[in-house]
Amino acid sequence: xxxxxxxxxxxxxxxxxxxxxxxxxxxxxxxxxxxxxxxxxxxxxxxxxxxxxxxxxxxxxxxxxxxxxxxxxxxxxxxxxxxxxxxxxxxxxxxxxxxxxxxxxxxxxxxxxxxxxxxxxxxxxxxxxxxxxxxxxxxxxxxxxxxxxxxxxxxxxxxxxxxxxxxxxxxxxxxxxxxxxxxxxxxxxxxxxxxxxxxxxxxxxxxxxxxxxxxxxxxxxxxxxxxxxxxxxxxxxxxxxxx
Numbered sequence: 001x002x003x004x005x006x007x008x009x010x011x012x013x014x015x016x017x018x019x020x021x022x023x024x025x026x027x028x029x030x031x032x033x034x035x036x037x038x039x040x041x042x043x044x045x046x047x048x049x050x051x052x053x054x055x056x057x058x059x060x061x062x063x064x065x066x067x068x069x070x071x072x073x074x075x076x077x078x079x080x081x082x083x084x085x086x087x088x089x090x091x092x093x094x095x096x097x098x099x100x101x102x103x104x105x106x107x108x109x110x111x112x113x114x115x116x117x118x119x120x121x122x123x124x125x126x127x128x129x130x131x132x133x134x135x136x137x138x139x140x141x142x143x144x145x146x147x148x149x150x151x152x153x154x155x156x157x158x159x160x161x162x163x164x165x166x167x168x169x170x171x172x173x174x175x176x177x178x179x180x181x182x183x184x185x186x187x188x189x190x191x192x193x194x195x196x197x198x199x200x201x202x203x204x205x206x207x208x209x210x211x212x213x214x215x216x217x218x219x220x221x222x223x224x225x226x227x228x229x230x231x232x233x234x235x236x237x238x239x240x241x242x243x
Contacts, residue, residue, distance in 0.1 A: 056199040076222035081107035084129030103224035106144040122158035162233035167241035178207040192242035
């Protein structure tokens with residue numbers, strides 16, 4: 001099966017089955033190991049409280065630190081799907097993500113449609129991105145998100161980790177309107193949602209404080225994708241939400 005989104009975030013790719021699986025953790029430095037332990041201890045029990053995962057694609061960018069500031073103000077965790085080609089431009093920002101307890105995922109090297117590549121090319125693309133992220137954070141990303149949500153059997157076979165999509169598409173890349181992005185998020189988010197944003201757009205970044213305020217008022221807790229999913233992900237399978 002070949003599933004492609006013609007534009008970023010235009011529609012949701014079809015999902016695969018979910019199964020319980022343990023994710024192999026790469027070696028980490030003492031600092032990153034302590035950071036991971038702190039994240040685990042700080043994460044709420046999503047079986048008891050209403051959790052959502054806010055995710056940001058295509059960075060790091062010039063506005064990403066503003067997103068991190070807003071998240072810090074709300075003691076909120078998020079997941080950032082980074083392009084490997086951008087990591088070296090803003091290593092301090094990427095390091096800050098990890099240090100402040102956010103999850104970092106692989107979003108390919110430079111946003112190519114992975115479904116147009118061979119299996120070997122997909123593996124090489126993800127490896128380069130992993131290496132760029134690991135050079136800064138000391139950790140290999142545990143999950144990946146394909147650009148455009150574009151998947152086929154070749155991509156699935158080449159990916160050695162869970163594939164994370166979403167259930168709430170803010171269409172921020174299209175509207176470039178902070179109010180519209182806020183409204184869509186507050187109206188469509190439910191317990192267990194994975195919400196898609198792009199922190200390369202200033203309009204999206206401007207919306208983040210109001211989104212955090214609104215969702216917090218509705219009783220939501222902000223966690224990483226891996227915290228939201230728990231054991232409900234396996235390599236090569238897609239995860240869209242925990243609703």
